[in-house]
Amino acid sequence: MRILVVGAGAVGGYFGARLVAGGADVTFSVRSGTEAVLRESGLRVLSPLGDLHLQEPRLLDSESDAPFDLVLICTKLRDLEAGIDIAEAHLADDGLAAALQNGVESEERLKSRLGAKRVLGAVAYIAAALERPGVVRHTGEMARLVIGLPGGGSHPVLDALVAACKRAGIDAEAAADIEAAIWRKFVFLAPFAGLTASWRRAIGPLRENPNAWAFYGNLVHEAVAVARACKVNLPEDAADQVLTFTRGLPEGMKASMLHDLEAGRPLELHWLTGAVARLGAELGVETPASSSVTAELQPYADGTA
Known part of the structure; x- marks a missing residue:
């Protein structure tokens, strides 16, 4: 199986490098500036699970x-x-394309452009950041992929990807209901990004702040309410599961949206907390907390650097 990874940032750099180390045939598509760095210095992953250095990644x-x-x-x-x-x-006629991105709307864009039969749903769970072009720093030991065909079923490419992940030591799971898996991440990430970015703090201090924690609860319940309005198959205690999960996170953990805000880079606001507010308005679900975060962060959405 030939794999093309578009982007060599935190997610593409980490999982792409791991797949290469596991013997997979991986090519990276990157911007010209990143290409120059990769050709000169290679791609490095710094991780508690083991460092990697691809001296000559295939571009x-x-x-x-x-x-x-x-x-x-x-x-x-x-x-x-x-x-x-x-x-x-670059995709083969019988190949599959997946978006390892945040948010809940990428798969529909893929379907509209490529056709539903060529789309693979995917969720990436990882705490990583691009330290500088060509260097990915993975924090913690969470690095997991959940993948599946929209609507369920099997496909040779899906099976081959799961097998390649296992060879590379990547925790990968084929999900029967990938839509629910995508939304399970979203109802955590959109509130988590909104909270840490709007309060400009890592999660540890915010958990200890009663006002911040109560506000986070509001964000979570709004995201879950929007998911239910979209007819997503979430468990009855979905909000409680998110809160319990967040209580167990490392105290220094921040959402990538806060990392981007601190660096003056463009934010994924429109597709995360902003999406909760936007979809809520379309579906008649009230989202006052998400709407207030969106309004507060909107001036920084296009970056300040």
Whole structure:
């Protein structure tokens, strides 16, 4: 199986490098600036699970590199359309493309561009950041992929990806209901990003602040209410599960949206906390906490650097 990873940031760099180390045939599609760094210094992953250094990662050179059996789009959400352009140009007719991104709307964009039969749903669970171009720092030991076909079922590419992950030591699971899996992450991440970014703090101090924790609870319940309005199959105690999970996180953990805010980079606000407010308005679900966070962070959405 030939794999094309679009983007070599925190997610694409980590999982792509692990797959290469496990023997998978992986090519990276990156921007010109990143390409220059990777050609000179390679791709490094610094991780409690073991460091990696790909001295000469294979980079996408031309149309002659097509086709690929699997395309993993690992860009930020604002670059989704550009990622789909690359997938459209390089994906085999019987291949699959997945977006390892945050949010709950990427799969529909993939379907509309590539066709439903060429789309793989995916969720990435990892705390990692791009320390600098070509260097990914993984914090903690969580690095997990949940993948599945929208609507369920099997596919040779799905099976091959699970097998490749196992060879690479990546915790990977094939989900029967990938839509529910995507939303389970979303109802945690959108509130977590909104809280840590709007309060400009890691989760540890916020858990100890009664006002912050109560506000987080409101964000979580709003996200779950929107999911239910979208007819997503979440457990009855979904909100309680998110709160329990968040209580167990390392005290220094921040959402990537806070990392981006601190660095002056564009935010994924529109697709995370902003999506809760936007979808809530469309579905008639009240989301006052999510709407207030969205309004507060909107001036920084396009970055300040």
